[in-house]
Amino acid sequence: MLLNPTPDQAFFRDNTARFLDEHVPATVLRRLRDDPQGFDDRYWRQGAELGWTPLLVHEDHGGGSISGDGLVDLTLLAHEFGRHAAPGPLAVTNVVAAALSGAGHAHQLEVLDAIVSGASVATWCHGEAAPDDQLDRLDRLATDIRVDGGDVVVSGVKRPVESGGRADHLLVTGRTGAGLTQVLIPADTPGVAIEPMHTVDLTRRFSVVTFDEVRVPADAVVGAVGRADDQIERQLQVAVVLSNAESVGALQAAFDLTVEWAFDRYSFGRPLASYQALKHRFADMKTWLEASHATSDAAATAVSAGRPEADELVSVAKSYIGDFGAELVQECVQLHGGIGVTFEHDLHLWLRRVTLNRALYGTPAEHRLRIARILRRREEAA
Amino acid sequence: MTADQPDPPLAGSEVEDVESFRRRARTWIRENLALVEPSTQVGLLRNDRSDEQELEDVAHDREIQRRLFDAGLAGVCFPTTYGGQGLTPAHQRALNQELAGYEYPTRFQAPTLSPCATVLLEFGTEAQKLAHLPAILRGEELWMQFLSEPSGGSDVAGALTTAVRDGDVWVLNGSKVWTTGAWWSDWGLCLARTNWDVPKHRGLTVFMVPIRQPGVEVHRIEMLNGSKEFCQEFLTDVVVPDTDRIGAVDDGWTVGIRWMFHERMLHSSPYLSIPEGAIRHGLGGNSMLSVARDAGRIDDPRALDLVAEARLLDVVSHQLQERIGEGLASGQLSDQSSAIARLFVGLTESRTTTIAFELAGAAGAAWTDGDGATADAGSDFLMRQVACIGGGTTEMARNVISERVLGMPRERTLDRDVAFRDVPRGP
Numbered sequence: 001m002l003l004n005p006t007p008d009q010a011f012f013r014d015n016t017a018r019f020l021d022e023h024v025p026a027t028v029l030r031r032l033r034d035d036p037q038g039f040d041d042r043y044w045r046q047g048a049e050l051g052w053t054p055l056l057v058h059e060d061h062g063g064g065s066i067s068g069d070g071l072v073d074l075t076l077l078a079h080e081f082g083r084h085a086a087p088g089p090l091a092v093t094n095v096v097a098a099a100l101s102g103a104g105h106a107h108q109l110e111v112l113d114a115i116v117s118g119a120s121v122a123t124w125c126h127g128e129a130a131p132d133d134q135l136d137r138l139d140r141l142a143t144d145i146r147v148d149g150g151d152v153v154v155s156g157v158k159r160p161v162e163s164g165g166r167a168d169h170l171l172v173t174g175r176t177g178a179g180l181t182q183v184l185i186p187a188d189t190p191g192v193a194i195e196p197m198h199t200v201d202l203t204r205r206f207s208v209v210t211f212d213e214v215r216v217p218a219d220a221v222v223g224a225v226g227r228a229d230d231q232i233e234r235q236l237q238v239a240v241v242l243s244n245a246e247s248v249g250a251l252q253a254a255f256d257l258t259v260e261w262a263f264d265r266y267s268f269g270r271p272l273a274s275y276q277a278l279k280h281r282f283a284d285m286k287t288w289l290e291a292s293h294a295t296s297d298a299a300a301t302a303v304s305a306g307r308p309e310a311d312e313l314v315s316v317a318k319s320y321i322g323d324f325g326a327e328l329v330q331e332c333v334q335l336h337g338g339i340g341v342t343f344e345h346d347l348h349l350w351l352r353r354v355t356l357n358r359a360l361y362g363t364p365a366e367h368r369l370r371i372a373r374i375l376r377r378r379e380e381a382a
Numbered sequence: 383m384t385a386d387q388p389d390p391p392l393a394g395s396e397v398e399d400v401e402s403f404r405r406r407a408r409t410w411i412r413e414n415l416a417l418v419e420p421s422t423q424v425g426l427l428r429n430d431r432s433d434e435q436e437l438e439d440v441a442h443d444r445e446i447q448r449r450l451f452d453a454g455l456a457g458v459c460f461p462t463t464y465g466g467q468g469l470t471p472a473h474q475r476a477l478n479q480e481l482a483g484y485e486y487p488t489r490f491q492a493p494t495l496s497p498c499a500t501v502l503l504e505f506g507t508e509a510q511k512l513a514h515l516p517a518i519l520r521g522e523e524l525w526m527q528f529l530s531e532p533s534g535g536s537d538v539a540g541a542l543t544t545a546v547r548d549g550d551v552w553v554l555n556g557s558k559v560w561t562t563g564a565w566w567s568d569w570g571l572c573l574a575r576t577n578w579d580v581p582k583h584r585g586l587t588v589f590m591v592p593i594r595q596p597g598v599e600v601h602r603i604e605m606l607n608g609s610k611e612f613c614q615e616f617l618t619d620v621v622v623p624d625t626d627r628i629g630a631v632d633d634g635w636t637v638g639i640r641w642m643f644h645e646r647m648l649h650s651s652p653y654l655s656i657p658e659g660a661i662r663h664g665l666g667g668n669s670m671l672s673v674a675r676d677a678g679r680i681d682d683p684r685a686l687d688l689v690a691e692a693r694l695l696d697v698v699s700h701q702l703q704e705r706i707g708e709g710l711a712s713g714q715l716s717d718q719s720s721a722i723a724r725l726f727v728g729l730t731e732s733r734t735t736t737i738a739f740e741l742a743g744a745a746g747a748a749w750t751d752g753d754g755a756t757a758d759a760g761s762d763f764l765m766r767q768v769a770c771i772g773g774g775t776t777e778m779a780r781n782v783i784s785e786r787v788l789g790m791p792r793e794r795t796l797d798r799d800v801a802f803r804d805v806p807r808g809p
Contacts, residue, residue, distance in 0.1 A: 003705060003708055003709050003712065003714055003715075004708070004712055004714070259788060262790070263790075271791065273784075273788075273790040273791060274790065274791040276781075276793055279780065279781070279784035279785070279788075279790050280777070280780040280781075280784065282783075282784050282788055282790065283721075283725065283779070283780035283781075283782075283783035283784045283788075284725070284780070286722065286783055286784075286787065286788060287722050287725050287726050287729075287783065290702060290705065290706070290719075290722050291698050291699075291701070291702045291726055293705060294698065294701040294702040294704065294705035295697070295698045295701045295702075297701075297705070298701045298704075312697075313697070315694075316693075316694040316697045316698060317698075319690070319691075319694050320694055320695075320698050365687060367690075368686075368687050368690035368691060368694065369683070369686060369687065369690065370690075371690035371693055371694055372686035372687070372689050372690040372693075373686075375671055375689065375690070375693060376671065376680075379671060
């Protein structure tokens, strides 16, 4: 997280921190594990009032940021979501809101209003099951979106789709010939089937969403047909930036708890924190943690400013945090011993969140492949 | 004053803004410095240059440093009184960015400009600072650290080199080791024992010692790869005037603490002009693509995965150093947090060397001069651990992080509150 937030940013972040402390303490999170939606609508509406939804939306559409840099502001919230292992589709909601605000038709702005107010939930249907060529799956979409007269027709299977079971609207990305297209589809449109999935997280919910020749009017397209590639790339960058910031928040919480444990827990008449074999592991973990903060923030700033190296920095951060963050939190479990793998202990709340985020929006290896491609492209251009 | 936070420019004085400084630096660099291949900045610990070449390079470094000084680009964060520019870390960062890809006076960075010059800046008398800092910035003095001793590397406060007072002078005897390039250097910053009857930290004093004199014998250590950059010095009845003492008598550890802080800070120091992307040892992520290509594996997904890993570690390393630097400057991170950057860089460089070796395949075992970027990957692997040893071991960094940053209990030691002469020593 930002080392030096402005006073406004700190106030904004602390508001959400207090709200989450109060509304979703660990006892509530444990109860929500059997809730099909994972959060209640009132919680989400109150969050929207605290500024969870408008940060990437133009001021003309009821949006606005705290610092002039909405994405960086949003990473402060994502960090708190991580620290609290909070429920709610923060990343996808903001991705859809930004897309509609940037390229939506007039009638879609009503949907945007409802999303910003928290009355309605929307999600992004992007990821798909691995194609044959496993290496390239982040950039391969098989879902077909074709123009048919005054309609567009969507066919394909998306998974995992966050909050698919609760969403009122689905922003679907797919292929139209050589280019990409995005369409906003009401979740109750005929031909849309939504099946819940199992997941590692306590409160996040995911679905398989199947589009069987789903026909909607052409003005459901967000942006231009076959020309949404850059827009989708940016959405992916935003989603990764938020997932990274959330993971870093979860890592910070897990690490702090484990350091505290090392001071309090005595074995052989000494605190764990006095054993050099363990102290050195804590030193490594602290280093991974600070590096995770640094790379997460650097990528957020680059994406927000639209800098040319943003794509690389996003993949660098995702890959680093995915690998080292997962190790860090598993080390926290190891240093706790048996209690660390019980449901009663809080550690798994963050373990789940870090594990979830490692696997969503591209694994570390998939992002390393992107980095290699970017390096080669850059070399060819030089 | 402390040297980790450069003084803000005097109120009311005209300070050059970062962007115009950057433009000025860019123009000058493009007109005056040569572009270099990344690999030519690497060779510090490779056995790939003759002594004559090395001495030519030293002379060239002195000349570049002098030209930087004349252009008003040397010592960005050093006060103008001592020949510096009196500017900020942001200016230094801009210079480092503009230097990317160009030659620079490598041998003037660590340890000359920091920790040696920064220790002088912090603890030197006015006369000492005026005598040496401008000379350093003009390229006239190369400094080395006379710190480690053969009897112990990590336990620097256990120094055995002795300084005995004789009127207005001190007489030094002992041995120092692991000084890079002492054979072409001018001055040594020397930690010596001045009192054996008090606990080890309370009997140390720091001196400035000219290296080129009969009492200092410089012996070059041959490393396993044939490199002879590291030296050991034997000091025999070296006479040092009391005016060349830094800090108070027996208070050398106060200086030593800051000295080691600056040493750990090297990776995020605002006093060094190191082009962005250049690293001390091994190969940066950028050049790993060349290793993969020259190994014939540029389309092998497993090779590309390793290339990307090296690249991302290099990028994160810089991001972390920037975060630590920012936190130290704003006071949100303690001085001791510099150990975090030190640990990360050591582990990253070591991993990067392994990656190059892995990519090289059989060329890592046997190679020809025509093998391009894969040549020497095997030798580099043999020297891999240098990144985790030199400049304070990663184990010491882990101690500092756990004990000083996280506040965990310190290791039990047997040399506290005991007169140093009574501390147990090996044979």
